[in-house]
Amino acid sequence: MKIIRAKDYKDMSRKAANIISAQVIMKPNCVLGLATGGTPVGTYAQLIDWYNKGDVDFSEVTTVNLDEYRGLPRDHEQSYWYFMQKNFFGSVNVQPDRIHVPDGSNPNAEEACREYDAIIRNVGGIDLQLLGIGVDGHIGFNEPGQAFELGTHCVDLTESTIDANQRFFNSRDEVPRQAYTMGIKTIMQARKVLMVANGANKAEIIKKAFFGPVTPEVPASILQMHPDFILVGDQDALALI
Numbered sequence: 423m424k425i426i427r428a429k430d431y432k433d434m435s436r437k438a439a440n441i442i443s444a445q446v447i448m449k450p451n452c453v454l455g456l457a458t459g460g461t462p463v464g465t466y467a468q469l470i471d472w473y474n475k476g477d478v479d480f481s482e483v484t485t486v487n488l489d490e491y492r493g494l495p496r497d498h499e500q501s502y503w504y505f506m507q508k509n510f511f512g513s514v515n516v517q518p519d520r521i522h523v524p525d526g527s528n529p530n531a532e533e534a535c536r537e538y539d540a541i542i543r544n545v546g547g548i549d550l551q552l553l554g555i556g557v558d559g560h561i562g563f564n565e566p567g568q569a570f571e572l573g574t575h576c577v578d579l580t581e582s583t584i585d586a587n588q589r590f591f592n593s594r595d596e597v598p599r600q601a602y603t604m605g606i607k608t609i610m611q612a613r614k615v616l617m618v619a620n621g622a623n624k625a626e627i628i629k630k631a632f633f634g635p636v637t638p639e640v641p642a643s644i645l646q647m648h649p650d651f652i653l654v655g656d657q658d659a660l661a662l663i
């Protein structure tokens with residue numbers, strides 16, 4: 423486990439974007455596992471900036487996103503597909519046919535998850551997986567208490583995640599109650615894992631996840647066992663370690 427201290431959110435975003443662009447430069451046809459949430463937005467903005475300057479080229483890159491709400495079509499403003507278009511794909515040259523997000527519009531959970539695992543397998547697995555972390559230690563939508571050995575699966579969101587995500591919807595009732603997510607097994611199989619974390623509200627969970635016991639009660643704690651895990655955090659998020 424490697425921990426990189428950043429001064430602030432901007433510095434965290436630049437450092438994470440540097441690691442991603444190094445990956446793309448070293449292997450132009452790499453597979454990037456991407457994440458939604460507030461934390462990685464600055465990382466995407468930095469990558470877009472470097473793309474516009476001609477410093478990084480995504481034309482051969484394949485992407486697989488971590489998760490998607492079950493029941494939201496791609497064009498729903500709160501779907502993760504839409505988020506990724508708005509915050510990244512719409513501004514860089516990732517080829518549309520190489521962009522993959524679990525199919526939230528498929529009500530058949532078993533089929534949607536099986537198909538997504540097949541996509542990840544067929545692209546040769548993930549070279550670099552970008553992650554945020556929830557205040558309860560979730561990664562993707564892998565909530566506390568779930569088995570470590572799952573591939574892509576359908577989850578019921580916890581009350582705390584519904585609370586955290588309601589800021590993006592008109593009301594709490596509108597937040598979907600389920601999602602399709604890569605499992606911990608899928609994430610652990612990525613060849614490199616890069617987590618970004620900022621803000622004082624993440625300090626407790628960062629300490630618990632990376633300096634406490636490895637337990638399904640803290641899903642991110644399994645990353646202690648990953649052979650190439652990098653955490654880039656700002657001062658506030660790393661304040662307790």
Ligand code: PGA
Pocket residue numbers: 458459460461462553554555556557560561562
């Ligand atoms: P955030 O979400 O980046 O919006 O804090 C992190 C997560 O829930 O994975």
